[in-house]
Amino acid sequence: DTEVTQTPKHLVMGMTNKKSLKCEQHMGHRAMYWYKQKAKKPPELMFVYSYEKLSINESVPSRFSPECPNSSLLNLHLHALQPEDSALYLCASSQELTGMNSPLHFGNGTRLTVT
Amino acid sequence: GQNIDQPTEMTATEGAIVQINCTYQTSGFNGLFWYQQHAGEAPTFLSYNVLDGLEEKGRFSSFLSRSKGYSYLLLKELQMKDSASYLCASWGLTGGGNKLTFGTGTQLKVEL
Numbered sequence: 332d333t334e335v336t337q338t339p340k341h342l343v344m345g346m347t348n349k350k351s352l353k354c355e356q357h358m359g360h361r362a363m364y365w366y367k368q369k370a371k372k373p374p375e376l377m378f379v380y381s382y383e384k385l386s387i388n389e390s391v392p393s394r395f396s397p398e399c400p401n402s403s404l405l406n407l408h409l410h411a412l413q414p415e416d417s418a419l420y421l422c423a424s425s426q427e428l429t430g431m432n433s434p435l436h437f438g439n440g441t442r443l444t445v446t
Numbered sequence: 447g448q449n450i451d452q453p454t455e456m457t458a459t460e461g462a463i464v465q466i467n468c469t470y471q472t473s474g475f476n477g478l479f480w481y482q483q484h485a486g487e488a489p490t491f492l493s494y495n496v497l498d499g500l501e502e503k504g505r506f507s508s509f510l511s512r513s514k515g516y517s518y519l520l521l522k523e524l525q526m527k528d529s530a531s532y533l534c535a536s537w538g539l540t541g542g543g544n545k546l547t548f549g550t551g552t553q554l555k556v557e558l
Contacts, residue, residue, distance in 0.1 A: 372550070373550050374533075376545055376547070435479075435489075435546060437489050439487065
């Protein structure tokens with residue numbers, strides 16, 4: 332079982348809908364991430380939060396809006412998505428944002444389909 | 447910038463040993479990770495190297511040569527359940543800060 336919990340597991344939404352993906356971890360990790368993964372491709376970084384502040388935005392379109400309400404929670408707000416945004420959205424956390432013996436722990440992901 | 451290369455596919459026999467190679471070019475290199483990902487599931491952490499040498503964890507070992515920008519993952523006594531994608535990932539500096547970048551993954555198929 333993963334220690335990073337993502338909800339919902341599956342989401343189908345229309346292009347005019349507004350929805351949110353949620354992620355929670357209770358490992359005391361101070362860095363949290365959103366990755367997007369298309370079929371047979373590696374995860375691609377979207378956003379990084381460190382100590383609840385946005386550290387990296389990989390030029391993600393504004394229809395994706397991240398939020399980190401506290402050190403345990405990470406949300407991704409979705410609005411006016413396109414069909415090509417359909418993918419597996421993975422949340423991850425790590426102890427620190429340095430890489431030094433601080434592996435990312437991934438949640439099981441939200442499978443998003445935009446119709 | 448960051449560039450990571452690994453083979454797309456490999457096939458091996460149950461009980462055998464397989465080595466998956468990875469080469470990287472990473473600015474501000476700060477460590478090399480290996481992840482396993484089964485289809486439709488999240489990546490799971492296998493190993494981490496930051497210094498040159500071999501790290502062993504049961505049936506899995508990982509090697510790093512920083513001077514050559516090279517790593518490999520060694521899987522021994524292969525089992526059918528080892529069929530999965532193996533992702534090499536490096537920590538490095540980008541314009542925005544430290545981040546983990548994944549290679550395209552090596553799809554390993556274990557056969558009887």
